[in-house]
Amino acid sequence: MSSHATLAAAADDRKARLAKLKSLKRKEPEPASFDDDEEHGVPNSASKPPILSLEKPTLEEQAADIEEEAQRQAALDAQAAQENKGIDLFKLQPKKPNWDLKRELNQKMEVLNVRTDNAIARMVRERLAAKKQAAVQDMTKDGKEEEEAGMLEGTALVEGMKMREREEAEEERRERELEEAELAA
Structure with a gap:
């Protein structure tokens, strides 16, 4: 029902604008005559310079303006129709019940991953230190064997x-x- 109301309101709005334009055209004064010859119906082109209407919009400009207005109005109508269309319930999907738990888990796992990496590095260092101590205790005579180890x-x-x-x-x-x-x- 709201789409009918908005379309009716848009139609009433257009009617009001057209009525306003018609009333403005009716109120325009008749162009005043500058020459007595025009009153008699015989134009005197020799005494008058040619009239250049550079200020007036050309027919192409008027057509472009009308086209732009029509496109803008069509876009507004399409937007109003889209707003009144409603929500497609099949496209709506609720979040999984555990989405917040996963978010919190990821935050906690970042801390644990750093700790895990540090623990692995510490264990490797301890293992290397133990191997060095074992090598020193064995007192290997050949330095090459130690390098290979x-x-x-x-x-x-x-x-x-x-x-x-x-x-x-x-x-x-x-x-x-x-x-x-x-x-x-």
């Missing part, structure tokens, strides 16, 4: 980091699959 520890460290990254990627993939399955359900 350190290199093996470095490669083991890199492999451990790569394994952890793969585990994290796999865990993220599983979480995404679970979320997609929940969305589908």
Whole structure:
């Protein structure tokens, strides 16, 4: 019903504007004659200079103005129709019941992830320190063996980091699959 009311109001508004324009045209005074010859109906082109109507809008400009007005009015009508259309209930989807828990969990997990990374780094440092102490106690005579042991520890460290990254990627993939399955359900 509100769409009918708005359309009726828009129509009444247009009628009022048209009536106002008509009344303005009726009130315009007749152009005054500047020459006595015009009163007799015989124009004297030799005595009058040609009239240049540069101030008046051309026919093309008037057509462009009318077209712009029509487009603006059509856009307003379309907008009014869209507002009166209502809400599509099938497009509305409520948030999952645990959306706030996930948000809070992510905030807490950031702190825990930092702590986990620090703990891993500390454990690696402790392991390296223990290996160095064991190497010093064994008093290896050959310095090359000690360097090789350190290199093996470095490669083991890199492999451990790569394994952890793969585990994290796999865990993220599983979480995404679970979320997609929940969305589908």
